[in-house]
Amino acid sequence: MPATSSSVGSGAAGAAVFADSDSRKYRYFDPRGKRASHYEDMTVDVQPDPERYLIQDWIIAFPNGEGAYDKSATKALSSNWHAFRAPDQEWERTHYQRQSKIESLIQGVISNARKFGVHRKFDKAWYKILQNQLGAWKHAEFGLGTSLMQAQRYGYTQMINNATLTNSSYKLRLAQDITLYLAEIGLDIDGWDDSAGKNTWLEDSMWQGTREFIETIMGAEDYLEQYFAINVVFEPLVGELFRSGFMVQVAAANGDSITPPVISAAEADYERNLANTIDLMDLLIRDEKHAAHNKKLFSGWLKKYEKLAKKAATGLQPIWSLPHSKPISFSDVQEVAQERFSKIKGELGL
Amino acid sequence: MSKTLTLNKITSQRGISVGDAAAKIADLGWNPSYVQEAMTYPTDYKITKTPKDPMKQVLRSYFPMEEEKDNRVYGALDAALRGDMFRNVEPRWIEWMKLFLAIIPFPEISAARSMAMVARLTPGEELRTGFTMQMVDEFRHSTIQMNLKKWYMENYIDPAGFDITEEAFGKCYATTIGRQFGEGFLTGDAITAASIYLTIVAETAFTNTLFVAMPSEAARNGDYALPTVFLSVQSDESRHIGNGHSMLMSMLKEPENYQLLERDMKYAFWQNHAIVDAAIGTFIEYGTTNRDKDKESYAEMWHRWIFEDYYRTYMLPLEKYGVKIHHDDVHEAWKRITEKMYVHTVAQFFAVGWPVNFWRIEAQTEKDFEWFEHKYPGWYAKFGEFWKWYEKLSHKGSKVVTFNEEVGYVYPHRCWSCLVPCLIREDIVVDEIDGQLHTFAHENDRWTAVEAFADEYQGRPTPAMGRFSGKREWETLYHGVDLADAIVDLNFVRSDGKTLIPQPHLRFDDKEMWTLDDVRGHTLMSPLKLLRDMSPADREQHLADYRAGFTINKCN
Numbered sequence: 001m002p003a004t005s006s007s008v009g010s011g012a013a014g015a016a017v018f019a020d021s022d023s024r025k026y027r028y029f030d031p032r033g034k035r036a037s038h039y040e041d042m043t044v045d046v047q048p049d050p051e052r053y054l055i056q057d058w059i060i061a062f063p064n065g066e067g068a069y070d071k072s073a074t075k076a077l078s079s080n081w082h083a084f085r086a087p088d089q090e091w092e093r094t095h096y097q098r099q100s101k102i103e104s105l106i107q108g109v110i111s112n113a114r115k116f117g118v119h120r121k122f123d124k125a126w127y128k129i130l131q132n133q134l135g136a137w138k139h140a141e142f143g144l145g146t147s148l149m150q151a152q153r154y155g156y157t158q159m160i161n162n163a164t165l166t167n168s169s170y171k172l173r174l175a176q177d178i179t180l181y182l183a184e185i186g187l188d189i190d191g192w193d194d195s196a197g198k199n200t201w202l203e204d205s206m207w208q209g210t211r212e213f214i215e216t217i218m219g220a221e222d223y224l225e226q227y228f229a230i231n232v233v234f235e236p237l238v239g240e241l242f243r244s245g246f247m248v249q250v251a252a253a254n255g256d257s258i259t260p261p262v263i264s265a266a267e268a269d270y271e272r273n274l275a276n277t278i279d280l281m282d283l284l285i286r287d288e289k290h291a292a293h294n295k296k297l298f299s300g301w302l303k304k305y306e307k308l309a310k311k312a313a314t315g316l317q318p319i320w321s322l323p324h325s326k327p328i329s330f331s332d333v334q335e336v337a338q339e340r341f342s343k344i345k346g347e348l349g350l
Numbered sequence: 351m352s353k354t355l356t357l358n359k360i361t362s363q364r365g366i367s368v369g370d371a372a373a374k375i376a377d378l379g380w381n382p383s384y385v386q387e388a389m390t391y392p393t394d395y396k397i398t399k400t401p402k403d404p405m406k407q408v409l410r411s412y413f414p415m416e417e418e419k420d421n422r423v424y425g426a427l428d429a430a431l432r433g434d435m436f437r438n439v440e441p442r443w444i445e446w447m448k449l450f451l452a453i454i455p456f457p458e459i460s461a462a463r464s465m466a467m468v469a470r471l472t473p474g475e476e477l478r479t480g481f482t483m484q485m486v487d488e489f490r491h492s493t494i495q496m497n498l499k500k501w502y503m504e505n506y507i508d509p510a511g512f513d514i515t516e517e518a519f520g521k522c523y524a525t526t527i528g529r530q531f532g533e534g535f536l537t538g539d540a541i542t543a544a545s546i547y548l549t550i551v552a553e554t555a556f557t558n559t560l561f562v563a564m565p566s567e568a569a570r571n572g573d574y575a576l577p578t579v580f581l582s583v584q585s586d587e588s589r590h591i592g593n594g595h596s597m598l599m600s601m602l603k604e605p606e607n608y609q610l611l612e613r614d615m616k617y618a619f620w621q622n623h624a625i626v627d628a629a630i631g632t633f634i635e636y637g638t639t640n641r642d643k644d645k646e647s648y649a650e651m652w653h654r655w656i657f658e659d660y661y662r663t664y665m666l667p668l669e670k671y672g673v674k675i676h677h678d679d680v681h682e683a684w685k686r687i688t689e690k691m692y693v694h695t696v697a698q699f700f701a702v703g704w705p706v707n708f709w710r711i712e713a714q715t716e717k718d719f720e721w722f723e724h725k726y727p728g729w730y731a732k733f734g735e736f737w738k739w740y741e742k743l744s745h746k747g748s749k750v751v752t753f754n755e756e757v758g759y760v761y762p763h764r765c766w767s768c769l770v771p772c773l774i775r776e777d778i779v780v781d782e783i784d785g786q787l788h789t790f791a792h793e794n795d796r797w798t799a800v801e802a803f804a805d806e807y808q809g810r811p812t813p814a815m816g817r818f819s820g821k822r823e824w825e826t827l828y829h830g831v832d833l834a835d836a837i838v839d840l841n842f843v844r845s846d847g848k849t850l851i852p853q854p855h856l857r858f859d860d861k862e863m864w865t866l867d868d869v870r871g872h873t874l875m876s877p878l879k880l881l882r883d884m885s886p887a888d889r890e891q892h893l894a895d896y897r898a899g900f901t902i903n904k905c906n
Contacts, residue, residue, distance in 0.1 A: 003572065005442035005639050005712055006507065007857040011572070012436035013505050016858035019849035020510040024503055027845075028517035041500050042493040045516035046455050053520025055827055057820035059529055059769070060537040063805065063813060067820070068460070068537045092493040093420050095486075100417035103410050114363055142378035146469070146478065149485060150390075153466035153536070158459065162489065165462060169486050173409045179374050180410060183366050194374065202380060212384040219385035 028053075032085045039089035044082075047158035052082060073154035074224035075297055077290035081156040084280050086163040088272040095166055099173060102265045106177055110184055113258040119185045125324050126254040127189055130182060133319050134259065135197015136207050137242060138178040141266075143214035144234070145171030147226050154223035163276040164227060170269040181262050209315030210238060213308040228298065229305045231277035232348070235270050236341040237309035238316070243267065245333030246319060253325035274344070281348055295350070302350055313337070372406035372479065379475030391467040391540040392814040395610055399603040400474030404592040405483075412483055416490065419582050423494065426578040427501055435574065436505050441710070441856045443571035444502060446637035448511035448709035450564075450629070451499040452519040453528030455492040460535040461553075461590075462488035464544035468597065471540055480593045487586040498579045507858055510844055510851045511708040518708040521840050523824040524700060530769045531625045538803070538816020541601070542614045549594025551618035555660040556626040557587050563634055563651050570640035602671045609810060612674045615665070617802045619676070620794040623683040624768035627652065631693030632700060636714065641721035649687050649726070657684060679794060686774060691726060694733055695773035701740050702752055702759055705833055705869050707852040708842050713741035738905040744854040746864050750833070751854070753872040758903040763877045763896070764823045765791035767799040775899040780881075783818075787882050825876040834870035 002009040008016045013024070026036060029044045036044075048054045049069060058067025066072070071081070090098075113119060122130075148168030155161040186192035201207050217229045243263050251259040284294040313334060320330040366374075465485040469478050503512035511518065519525045535548040561584035565577030601607045631648045646654070661680045669675050686692040704711050714722070714737040722729040736759065743751045751757060762771035763778060766788040772778040779790045781800050790796040803818055805811065821827055828836040837843060842851045848865040855862065881889060 003438055003440050005440045005856050007855075007859060007862075008507070010437050011439035011441045011444060011507050012434070013507060013509070015437075015507050018508075018858050018860045018863060019846045020513070020844040020851075021508060021858070023509050023513045023845060025513065026500070026503070026515065027513050028515070042496045046459055046492060046496060048456070048516065048520040053517045054529075055521050056526060056529075056822065056824060058533060058537070059526070059818065059820040059822050060533040061817045061819035062537060063815065063817060065817075065819070068533050091497075092490040093424065093497075096413060096417040096420055096490070099409070099413040103413050107410065111363060139378055139380060145482075146379070149482065150387075150466045150470060152485070153391075153463045161459075161463065165485065165489055169482075172482050173413070175378055176375050176409045179378060180366070180371060180408065183371070183374055187364055187366065195377075198377060198380070215382040215384040218382060218387050221388045221390060 029082075037085075037089055039091050039094075040085060042091040043158050043162055045158065047161065049156065069154070069156055071156055073156070074222045076224050076284050076294050077287070078156075078284055079287055079289045081160070084157065084159045084163075084283055086159060087275040087279050088163070088166070090162070090166045090272075095169065099169065102173070103177075106181070106262050106265065109258060109261045110181055114184065114188060117188075118258055119188060119256070121255050123254040123256075123324050125322065126251075126256055127192070129254075129319070129322050130256075130259065131186070131192060131194075131196050132200040132204070133197075133322070134178060134247060135182055135194075136201035136204065137247075138175050138182075138197060139201040140210055140214050140238075141171050141178065142175035143218055144230055145169075145175055147214075147217045147220075147230065150218075151223035151226045160280065163273075163280070164223070167227075167231075167273045167276070170266075170273065174266045174269070177262060177265075181258075185258070206315050206318055209308070209312035213238065213305070213312045216305075216308055225301055227277060228281065228301050231270075231273050232281065232344055233302065233305040233309050233341075235274065236344060237306070237337055238312045239270065240267065240340065241313055241333055241337045242316060242319075245328070245337060246316075249328050249333070250320075250323055250326070253327040254323050278344070278347055285348055285350075298348070298350055302345070368406050368408075371408050372403060372476075375408055375479055376403065376474070376476040379478065387470060389471065391470065393471055393539050393541040394812045394814045395539070395541040395601060395607050396604045397471060397473060397541070397597075397600050399600040401472060401477040401596040401600040403476040403480045404596055405480055405589050407483065407589070408479070409483070412486075416487075416586075419585065420490075420494070423578050423582050427498075427575055430575050430578075431505065435572065436507070438572040439506070440571040440573070440639045441507060442639050442712045443568065443573055443637045444506050445508075445511075445710040445712070445856070446633045447499075447502060447573075447576070448515070448518075449522075449524060449707070450633055451495055451502070451512075452515045452522070452708070453525055453531075453629070454560075455495045455499075456519065457528065457532035457535060458488050458492035458495065460532045461544075461548055462486075462492065464536040464540075464548060467536065467540040468544045472597070472600075477593060477596055480589065480596070484590050484593055487589065491583045491586070494579055494583065498575060501575065508710065511710075514708060514841060514851070517841060522708055522842075523703055523706050526822075526824050527625050527628060527769045530621075534621065539812070539814040541597075542610075542617075542815065545594060545597045545601075546611070546614040547618040547621075549590050550598055551615070551622050552626070553587055553590045554594055554664060555619070555656055556622045557584060558655040558659070559626060559630045559648075559651060561587065563648070563655075564630060567634045567638050567640070570642075570645075571638055602668075602673070605672070608671075608673050609808065610812070611668075612676075613802050613807055615668075615673070616676045616679060616794070617798050619665075620679055620683070620792075621768050621798060623656075623686075624765075624770050624791065624795065627683070627687060627693060628696040628770045631687070632697045635693055635722075636697040636711075641717060643721060643724050647725040648693055652687055653684065656680075682792075682794070688726070690774045690777075691729065691732060692774060694722075694726065694729060696770065698733060698736055698759075699762060699771055699773055701737075701854070702761065704852050704854045705750055705752060705837060705850065705864075706840065706842065708840075709851075710853045710856055712856045713737055713744055713854070715741065733902075735902045735905050739902065740854065742905055746862055746868055750869050750872060752833070756903060757905075758901055760896070760900040761875075761877065763789040763881070764825060765789065765795050766818065766822055767791070767795035769822065769824075772896075776897045778893065778896055780893065787878075789878060789881065823876060823878045825874065826879060828874040829876040829879050831874050832870060833872040833874055834866040836874055837866065837869065
């Protein structure tokens with residue numbers, strides 16, 4: 001049945017030629033490249049503000065008079081908050097595809113390994129390490145995920161908030177992945193105590209530096225400070241140090257071929273989140289008006305969180321002595337972590 | 351007896367139960383002891399009971415499930431193109447999608463943001479998993495809707511309006527209503543906004559009309575893309591409704607919350623009615639070409655979903671806890687939708703304002719009239735002549751309906767609370783806030799702005815409650831400005847620099863399309879400013895005349 005309400009009997013593109021009948025691109029923002037990416041089309045300006053199109057300003061305010069989003073939610077300053085585009089170009093479909101693939105992969109690895117009893121061949125001391133140390137680590141990831149969930153409320157643009165939201169989603173997924181992985185292999189291991197990880201996290205002196213670091217991030221009121229602390233400082237100096245520098249590299253030597261694939265998805269997550277963070281921070285550090293202010297601010301954050309990172313990493317050091325087989329030393333991985341951190345700082349000119 | 355072959359015996363693996371998995375994940379949280387989390391979005395509510403997570407879903411099953419839903423949606427969009435959907439789609443319908451899809455991604459992403467607000471002040475960790483998934487869901491909804499809009503822009507006969515969508519959202523005199531809706535989810539008291547207004551009322555009650563009723567009408571107009579997207583969106587809503595209900599049960603544990611609950615249920619129900627019914631009612635009743643008398647009208651659907659399902663089975667039981675429910679508001683909303691023809695007055699208002707819109711509005715014609723009269727007895731006497739005028743004045747060169755005295759329409763005052771104008775003329779109310787006069791569409795709107803959105807409620811301090819702000823009356827922005835200049839400022843002009851994006855017809859022909867020259871010479875005015883400038887006696891007379899209503903002249 002033809003379109004009865006159309007003067008040309010069709011509602012299809014090209015059925016008639018008239019002014020703007022070929023205007024088939026969003027024309028209210030400037031794309032980063034020559035043509036807008038699909039990510040930009042899905043993301044840019046969905047969160048409006050008085051600088052970009054809210055001609056009536058915010059129409060509901062908090063009791064202090066601030067509108068839904070306010071630049072004062074961070075101490076950082078920008079002459080154009082709208083310039084940021086996330087290098088990972090994530091929108092809903094790509095996010096679900098990636099998360100779903102990771103979940104399928106992890107479930108496949110765990111299920112297959114359990115089927116063949118791979119985990120029964122782990123070194124006995126390694127069981128305790130998984131139960132206690134990896135069990136503690138899941139809480140760190142959860143703390144980062146909830147911090148980022150909080151942070152995604154505050155950014156001045158959709159691009160910043162969506163990058164923060166997907167970062168939160170990745171962290172919360174990892175926290176849950178570790179939780180369920182340990183619970184599942186624990187079903188097959190005599191004497192497994194699933195609550196030991198949380199006790200270790202709350203009480204073991206090795207973990208208190210890390211917990212203090214995480215809680216400091218959770219308690220920060222500046223959303224950008226949280227994003228910075230997590231991706232610029234915590235992840236290279238503590239996150240990768242523990243995940244890749246210990247769990248991934250030490251596992252195989254102790255008969256564990258399951259943990260590395262479960263954990264290593266997180267490193268790929270971090271590569272994306274780091275790229276997003278660096279782009280945003282770089283934009284602020286090179287800001288035409290506020291570069292000096294931002295650099296000083298970030299240097300302050302760096303000082304504050306580097307100190308906490310050092311304390312956290314030092315606290316974790318004894319973990320490298322726990323396994324029977326010790327293929328790599330703490331000092332070696334810490335050197336790698338420091339090198340990585342230096343590169344990040346160097347890239348940002350901090 | 352033959353032996354049954356079961357693969358399960360070979361492949362099964364002992365696993366942890368859903369309940370166990372949810373409990374272990376809920377145990378990921380802890381009480382910080384080094385640094386406390388900042389309570390950055392305060393509430394006047396007291397929440398001490400840990401809410402339960404009714405869905406008990408974990409991300410491991412959530413992500414693949416959502417990916418599968420996405421695959422179906424995107425597969426259906428591809429299939430629609432292969433099936434040449436746009437050849438048969440009704441432009442009368444798609445044009446309204448320019449307005450709808452300009453609005454809806456913002457409330458969706460606002461809902462994602464607001465999850466941060468409730469997650470932090472909710473005790474325990476159980477429901478945080480639910481909030482996490484809702485956050486990611488809302489991110490999905492916002493961007494999947496942006497994708498649908500882009501898809502319309504690429505494939506529909508007239509992409510103008512879709513191509514400026516988010517800019518138009520911030521500027522248009524109609525989208526201001528949607529902004530009130532979206533900002534309401536994430537500004538002010540965190541529980542009022544993110545829990546009562548968003549999940550307990552908007553999602554639990556009104557998403558049925560938004561995401562179920564609208565898709566049905568879309569399909570009747572040859573658009574089977576919107577149903578695919580929006581029914582997929584709606585399938586996530588049960589999770590959000592569960593989050594809301596769980597929070598509500600926690601709120602009810604504290605008697606001191608009852609006063610605030612009564613306030614917020616009243617505010618949220620009334621404003622959702624005023625905003626959602628205005629918009630969705632118009633899309634469904636006026637965006638359709640289908641006049642099957644056997645299908646339900648918007649009023650009939652409202653009665654089924656809002657009155658029977660929500661009011662009777664969700665709101666009424668709250669009374670047994672001692673929370674006062676405003677039955678009269680629900681009945682009044684029903685009366686507005688039926689006897690007072692609320693939706694029809696809104697459609698009429700949108701049509702009168704067509705030059706400052708960014709989509710096309712086609713006239714209703716004889717074949718529509720019969721259906722309206724059948725479903726809404728008395729409709730023709732009230733609106734028949736208007737739509738005849740609208741059709742007559744849809745031709746380029748006519749005096750624009752907005753300013754045409756021959757028609758007899760009186761441009762309305764804007765409601766300071768819901769931002770829909772005061773269209774049921776006899777119900778207009780005025781009151782002062784901080785010494786400034788404001789107009790309201792109904793006593794409940796006055797109550798919302800003056801009594802609910804204040805720092806004190808019935809003698810109780812409410813320091814966390816939001817405030818109405820900004821240039822809320824859109825018309826104030828262009829007071830004394832020529833209509834053509836206002837349209838240029840709004841950027842509602844096609845790229846030839848003269849043809850308007852909005853058109854009062856569906857004639858896809860340059861010769862028929864209105865340009866800036868066709869609307870120049872009329873000055874926009876702010877009814878509120880004019881009212882404030884009147885002497886008290888003149889103002890009283892003006893309001894008496896306004897309440898008496900207007901008569902549309904006969905169109906020959």
